[in-house]
Amino acid sequence: MRADDRKRMFWAGLLFAAGLASTARAVGLSTNFGNVWVANVPMGSTVSLRDLTGVVYRVTNTGLNAEDVEVSPIRPDASREPVWQGYEAIPDPGWIRLAQDKFYLAPGQEGVSDVFMNIPKDERYLGKKFQVWLWARNVAKDRFLAVGLKSRILIQVASTLQTQEEKKKSEEVIANLDFHLNPPLISLSAPRGEKIAVQERLGKAFKLINLTDKAMRIKVSSLRPGISGQSAPTGVKEGAAHWLAPDKERLTVEPNSVLVIPFSLHIPKDAGKGKFFLVLKADLEGYPVPISAYGQVIVDTSGED
Amino acid sequence: MNKKSLAAIIAATVMAWGTRALADAGSNPHSMTLTMTIGNAMSIHIEDETGADRNDYDFGSMQLGEASVNSGIIKIDNTSGGLLQTYQLSILDTAAGMIHKTGTGALAQDEYRVSALFQLNQPPHASFDVANADADNDIVTAAVKTAEAGAGGNERFVSGTPGAGEDGVSVNDTDTLGEVSLWLRLEAPPAGSTVSGLQSAFATLFVSALNQ
Structure with a gap:
């Protein structure tokens, strides 16, 4: 054989045989996170899953040799990867962070990390559902095969703009003020295609009670159902926000008194027959954190023409 | 409105609210908490x-x-x-x-x-x-x-x-x-x-x- 032939013949022995024969090194990973659903994640603050749920992310080296393992949040590529029905790819995987994302794990050893979530405070994300991967993988060096596990994290953002701290503060204030609408739910029958003054025609209205010695200033509005946890009961359709209108936008509840909040309904003719869900929102003004109370309305148009 | 009438209204509304709260705790924004559900482990x-x-x-x-x-x-x-x-x-x-x-x-x-x-x-x-x-x-x-x-x-x-x-x-x-x-x-x-x-x-x- 000529020398140049030899060079052509033995281009490359892609040899890993020594490693295989001598040690039969393992490659395998497991994690406690398969599909994970996290609901009501608040915006504007960092949430620790360990603190709020007591659950931590775990990854185990199921191989026979020590391994470097890395874990990264990854945005799903919707064109190549399955995204859970009703969810969309997270806009920025940087919203998710692990307390520790690199591990050196002996065989059978488990790496443990808290998972932090920080959803930006932005109305666009209210109640949104996002998917992100947590990709655990071998940091393979000098070998041909490595494994990874992509845990599917399904996040439902809270449907309020309040941060955790604001929510806590507002809950304290609400507990002290007893700020809520009475009754919490008004059910009524109404015709379609005409404006109805509910208190005048049907004798129904929401009330606010002020047990304090200070006047309360409130702003009243109609809210799109689905926001702030106000979702329609089973069998009831969500109506449009503009179908319900408070008579006055701004009101004052005098000390130690009850305020009636009248409102009107205008269900369009083409809404069809059925039960519709509407929401009235009262915001307490003059407090450093948003404090709101909600009144639900179920309108039955079945018997009306 | 005197305090007695106010108290009667409060008592009635608290009873109504209590019933509703039990039935609808999941949709009350003030009782919302972060929840987490984990499916099977993977390997x-x-x-x-x-x-x-x-x-x-x-x-x-x-x-x-x-x-x-x-x-x-x-x-x-x-x-x-x-x-x-x-x-x-x-x-x-x-x-x-x-x-x-x-x-x-x-x-x-x-x-x-x-x-x-x-x-x-x-x-x-x-x-x-x-x-x-x-x-x-x-x-x-x-x-x-x-x-x-x-x-x-x-x-x-x-x-x-x-x-x-x-x-x-x-x-x-x-x-x-x-x-x-x-x-x-x-x-x-x-x-x-x-x-x-x-x-x-x-x-x-x-x-x-x-x-x-």
Whole structure:
């Protein structure tokens, strides 16, 4: 054989045989996170899953040799990867962070990390559902095969703009003020295609009670159902926000008194027959954190023409 | 309104509120708490034909311009607790002297290419078609690609119509179907390339599992 032939013949022995024969090194990973659903994640603050749920992310080296393992949040590529029905790819995987994302794990050893979530405070994300991967993988060096596990994290953002701290503060204030609408739910029958003054025609209205010695200033509005946890009961359709209108936008509840909040309904003719869900929102003004109370309305148009 | 009347209204509304709160606690924004639900754990393992762990593969000696399909079995084992898994493949190219080709067509000097198929038995070279425009589905790239069953050339890392659970898509974790075989076709650089000698640790192939 000529020398140049030899060079052509033995281009490359892609040899890993020594490693295989001598040690039969393992490659395998497991994690406690398969599909994970996290609901009501608040915006504007960092949430620790360990603190709020007591659950931590775990990854185990199921191989026979020590391994470097890395874990990264990854945005799903919707064109190549399955995204859970009703969810969309997270806009920025940087919203998710692990307390520790690199591990050196002996065989059978488990790496443990808290998972932090920080959803930006932005109305666009209210109640949104996002998917992100947590990709655990071998940091393979000098070998041909490595494994990874992509845990599917399904996040439902809270449907309020309040941060955790604001929510806590507002809950304290609400507990002290007893700020809520009475009754919490008004059910009524109404015709379609005409404006109805509910208190005048049907004798129904929401009330606010002020047990304090200070006047309360409130702003009243109609809210799109689905926001702030106000979702329609089973069998009831969500109506449009503009179908319900408070008579006055701004009101004052005098000390130690009850305020009636009248409102009107205008269900369009083409809404069809059925039960519709509407929401009235009262915001307490003059407090450093948003404090709101909600009144639900179920309108039955079945018997009306 | 006197205090007595006010107290009566409060008592009535508190009773009404209490009933409602019990029925509707989930939708009250002031009682909302973060909740977390975890599905099954997931796990993956690579084995050889004897069930021993495998993390390397030796393609042996090859000539320039030659292609080789692994003869030893590379088994991907779903060892999860009841989850269906679909596999993704990607390559981390670490070769100093060779160039990772990620598209179709003839290899240029010093370029190598890796294609992959999931199926039960070793496929012939022709099954790894890298000549047609729609055939790059079987080529492993640096970008992660997900195995996909289908028809009309849309399959990815799949050739023909392999049996259920053999194609790397929705693989369950039972003993018979929990393991799929991965076949890799390595195309060495063409004749005239400058590389020669032992090419060890030229790339790392990642097999990642996704939940279905």
